[in-house]
Amino acid sequence: MSRILTMSRAGREALDWEMERRPEIFCLGEDVFKFGGIFGTMDGFGAKYGPERVISTPISETGFIGMAAGAAMAGMHPVVDLAYIDFIGVCYNVLLNCASKTHYMSGGSVKVPMTLLIGTGGGYNNAAQHSQCLHATVAHIPGAKVVYPSNAYDAKGMLHTALRDENFVIFLTHKGTAGVGWMGTPIKTTLSEVPDEPYTVPFGKVKVYREGRDVTITGLGMSVHESLKAAEELEKEGISAEVVDLRSLVPLDREGIIASVAKTGRLIVTDEDYLSYGVSGEVITTVTERDPGLFRRPPVRVTTPDIPIPFSRPMEQAILPLAGRIAEAARKLMA
Amino acid sequence: MTTPVTIPQDLWDEDDKTGSIVVWLYKDGAEVKEGDLIAEVLVEKVTLELLAPASGTLRIKVQPEVVVNKGDEVAVIE
Amino acid sequence: MQLTAEQRKGLLRTMALSRAFDDAMIALYWEGKLPIFQFGAGPLPGELHCSNGAEPVGAGICAALGPDDMITADHRPHHVAVARGVDLDRMAAELLGKKPGLSQGKGGHMHIYDPSVNFASSGIIAEGMAVAAGMALARRLQKRPGVAVAFIGEGAANQGAFHEVCNMVGLWKLPVIVVVQDNEWGVSTAKSESTAVERNADRAAGYAMAGEWVGTNDPDDIHAAAARAVARARAGEGGTILEVKTARLTGHFMGDQQAYIPEQMKQVDPIPPYREKLIREGVLTADEADAIEAEAKARMARAMAFAKAAPYPEPAEAFDHVFAGEAA
Incomplete structure (x- = not known):
């Protein structure tokens, strides 16, 4: 293939x-x-x-x-x-x-x-x-x-x-x-x-894009790829990031998220959707409800803030959850 | 026998426009069949398709995000 | 209401300025985006829906309006904004995402707001229908004069909002004019493939509104129909659906190849015929017409120079203006 x-x-x-x-x-x-x-x-x-x-x-x-x-x-x-x-x-x-x-x-x-x-x-x-x-x-x-x-x-x-x-x-x-x-x-x-023949990918299972020891970075859609870019940067600095693609919101693979955080003890949730009342809160709550002791440090959200998306490039680039912001959050979490 | 893979003269209309390969749909060294869709070429906002001119092993010469003109040799098939 | 020679020269002037605006933006659009296409790159990032071909609608309608009247436009707003007298420098700056832009770089080309001339636009199809009707309702409650005009495309006349709002305009005899700009195409979908009736103006009968149809894309004819609609609205006789057969010469958006348009449906540029008509009727000379077009280009060049020289907003300004009443 x-x-x-x-x-x-x-x-x-x-x-x-x-x-x-x-x-x-x-x-x-x-x-x-x-x-x-x-x-x-x-x-x-x-x-x-x-x-x-x-x-x-x-x-x-x-x-x-x-x-x-x-x-x-x-x-x-x-x-x-x-x-x-x-x-x-x-x-x-x-x-x-x-x-x-x-x-x-x-x-x-x-x-x-x-x-x-x-x-x-x-x-x-x-x-x-x-x-x-x-x-x-x-x-x-x-x-x-x-x-x-x-x-x-x-x-x-x-x-x-x-x-x-x-x-x-x-x-x-x-x-x-x-x-x-x-x-x-x-x-x-x-x-x-991609195989020629048909196949199914089940809903409700996270995909671990890359394994890591120090910090779990969850993403979905574009933020997966920004997280991967950040993980590459972090690797050069000696930080080992695990990038987890949620890829299915309903149903959500809560066990998959918990398993990764149980391993790394640190969680960054990336999300291009607005910060409040959204997926990022849901992911963190999923872990907290199971066992807040899984967190060695408080979890962090890197998302679009609660503002409409601005047109002008300098403003838009500053508010999106891009690799630079994700890597910076990871550095702080490891400090 | 080696067959060059070139950007066809009729892939797009205007001679003064340039394009770029956005994605190779086979890896370097993959076996392809004549007529297989092997790459996408982007001219402004329009995606065009590059087909394999022969069967054999694909050797990629031009990577994505490099400007290409009509007639450019972008790969060979061995 | 017969237009004077001066007013008709004004229509040509408005159309020429609108065309100069769009042509300047088109010339700038690909800069920085090629040769390797990048949507968000260059001085004019993002999508761009140009008005080339629709200039007579903006010019003809706006010439029939007064300062108290209110306008909503859609994702293709430039010709209406120019005709309404929206600040050209600040509109150009807004398209380039600059700080002195009408919206300080927050809106971009689909979201043009200039409250000083009662102008607003939106990128959501048919959204302006209800907003215009609401503006008219506000004026009624405030006991102030003012007709509201919603500029939409023929595709938007198939949105639920169009029909709900037309019913209320008819029911409450609101002073609303719905200008349906029929350029034949909703992206790649022809009007005949999307619309059950040939003319949206005929739909007015179902909503107790007046219907006007203009088949020429000539600003004189559009103005005459608009003047009738405005007179009815001001007299308390209610709303009008005013449909104009216009043109979309540069596609749905920049980069639209328009391969879906058959040869026999190619559209005509409305500006040269109007220019020729005015010369033929002795309204102006060819030299005067040339001078009008040259002045439009020069005016636009100044606007573009202003826009290019203007600074970008600071990234942190993204957080300003979410709510009114907060410092910013």
């Missing part, structure tokens, strides 16, 4: 394989027929599967994402491309009250198997309405699974898993990790050797 893929191509391969075999899967979203979705997950599908299964919609998110939920309840498995997570604002009811809760409210009698593909994140100066992560906002909703691969191998395996799941799955990808041309040259650590 020697073939290397971007996350974009890996995800596309999974969706293509499933669509070839399962007529209940169809694609829905703005510009998907001609443009193949924000990450090219449906690239070329318009020509291959035709306009009945690859449906370009009007700019009507409340309508078409709600229709996806309805189609799922009626026996289909829609795959919806919502481009930027900032846009959930206009269709939030479907996520919050319908797709996530119907199975429960129906006492298990109605299933809503649908996969919602969403791009997250900033770092490229697109300002406050096109740069948010908001994964905690969707992970807070009971009844929605939320996954967040950060490399090509996981993108393919987790999309196979999502498409075979009987539930509403929110499938997040940080724009900067996808390996699409408009975001520039892909980050090397997002690229993977």
Whole structure:
């Protein structure tokens, strides 16, 4: 096996394989027929599967994402491309009250198997309405699974898993990790050797990118790659960092997080989402609830602060959880 | 026999534009088949595909994030 | 209301200035981003949605408004902002993320705010619909004059917000004008592929609003329709959906190859025909028209020089302005 893929191509391969075999899967979203979705997950599908299964919609998110939920309840498995997570604002009811809760409210009698593909994140100066992560906002909703691969191998395996799941799955990808041309040259650590054949990556299992002794650094999406950069720097200084990709928020692999902290005794949680009421607090609480004695030093959060994402580059670069900030936090923790 | 892998003259329209390889989809030394997608080339914001002109062992000569022009030899297939 | 020769020269002047603004930004856009493409690099980082082709809409509508009136625009705001008289230097500085920018570098090109001329914009499609209607409601409650104008694209007319707001505007006879700029394309989706009716102006009937449709992308015609809509709004007769068949000459955003646009749907630049029309009708000479265009470019060059010379905000300023009433 020697073939290397971007996350974009890996995800596309999974969706293509499933669509070839399962007529209940169809694609829905703005510009998907001609443009193949924000990450090219449906690239070329318009020509291959035709306009009945690859449906370009009007700019009507409340309508078409709600229709996806309805189609799922009626026996289909829609795959919806919502481009930027900032846009959930206009269709939030479907996520919050319908797709996530119907199975429960129906006492298990109605299933809503649908996969919602969403791009997250900033770092490229697109300002406050096109740069948010908001994964905690969707992970807070009971009844929605939320996954967040950060490399090509996981993108393919987790999309196979999502498409075979009987539930509403929110499938997040940080724009900067996808390996699409408009975001520039892909980050090397997002690229993977990817098998031709289909495979699944289970939800609810962390991935340890690199093992370490001194400090656990958890990340998700882009912050995994910033953490890896920081870990490389730290290694030169004699600090051994373990980088753990959460990669699935619902379900969350609490045991995986605890196991790493039990080994290192120090925890830095990186997160490009806002600081408060989010994933970073959840990760720290997970360890604290098990045993606060696992911490040799108080845990640290390196996140985007509780401010809207500023447009101008000097300001945006200063507030993102980039490698420099992560490494600095690790040095302080080791001092 | 060695086949050069060059940036095709018709990969993009405008002759005055340059591109860059953004990713090699096989490692140096990998076996590739003629017609395999072996690299992505970026011109401005547009991703283009570079296909293997022959079957054999890929020897990469130009790494990602280096400017390439039409006709540049970026690899050979042995 | 017939436009005077001076007013029509003004329309050409406005359009030329808007075009000069966008052309200058386009010329700058790729600097630092190539040859190895990097989205966030260069003096003008991020996305850029230019208004080339839509200048007649901004010019024609804004010429029918007064200082009390209020405007919301969308992710493609430059032509409306220029026509409204938003400070050109500070708008240019904002696009470059500079400290003297309208938003001190916080907003960027989709988020242009200038309260001194009642102008706001947003990058979320159709968000400005409700905001404009709310501004009109505020003026009613304050017993102050003022018509609110929401500039949206034809794609935004398929958002729920469009329909909810139109209903309330009709129900409450609010002085709101919804300007639907039909440039035919929502990113790559043609209007015929997204919209159940041929003309959004026809939808006005369902909301007890007036409908106006302008098929020419000519600022004289757009102004005439706007003047009728404004007169109705000021007379307490309620709102209008005013749809204009306009153009999007430089794609959805910078780098859009527009391969999805078939040859027969290629669009026409509206500025040269208007210039020719004014010359033909004796409003101005070719030399005067040249002078207007040269002055627009010179004015924009000064704005760009201001923007380039201006300092960036300090990184720590990112924390300012989250809440009002705090020091910053």
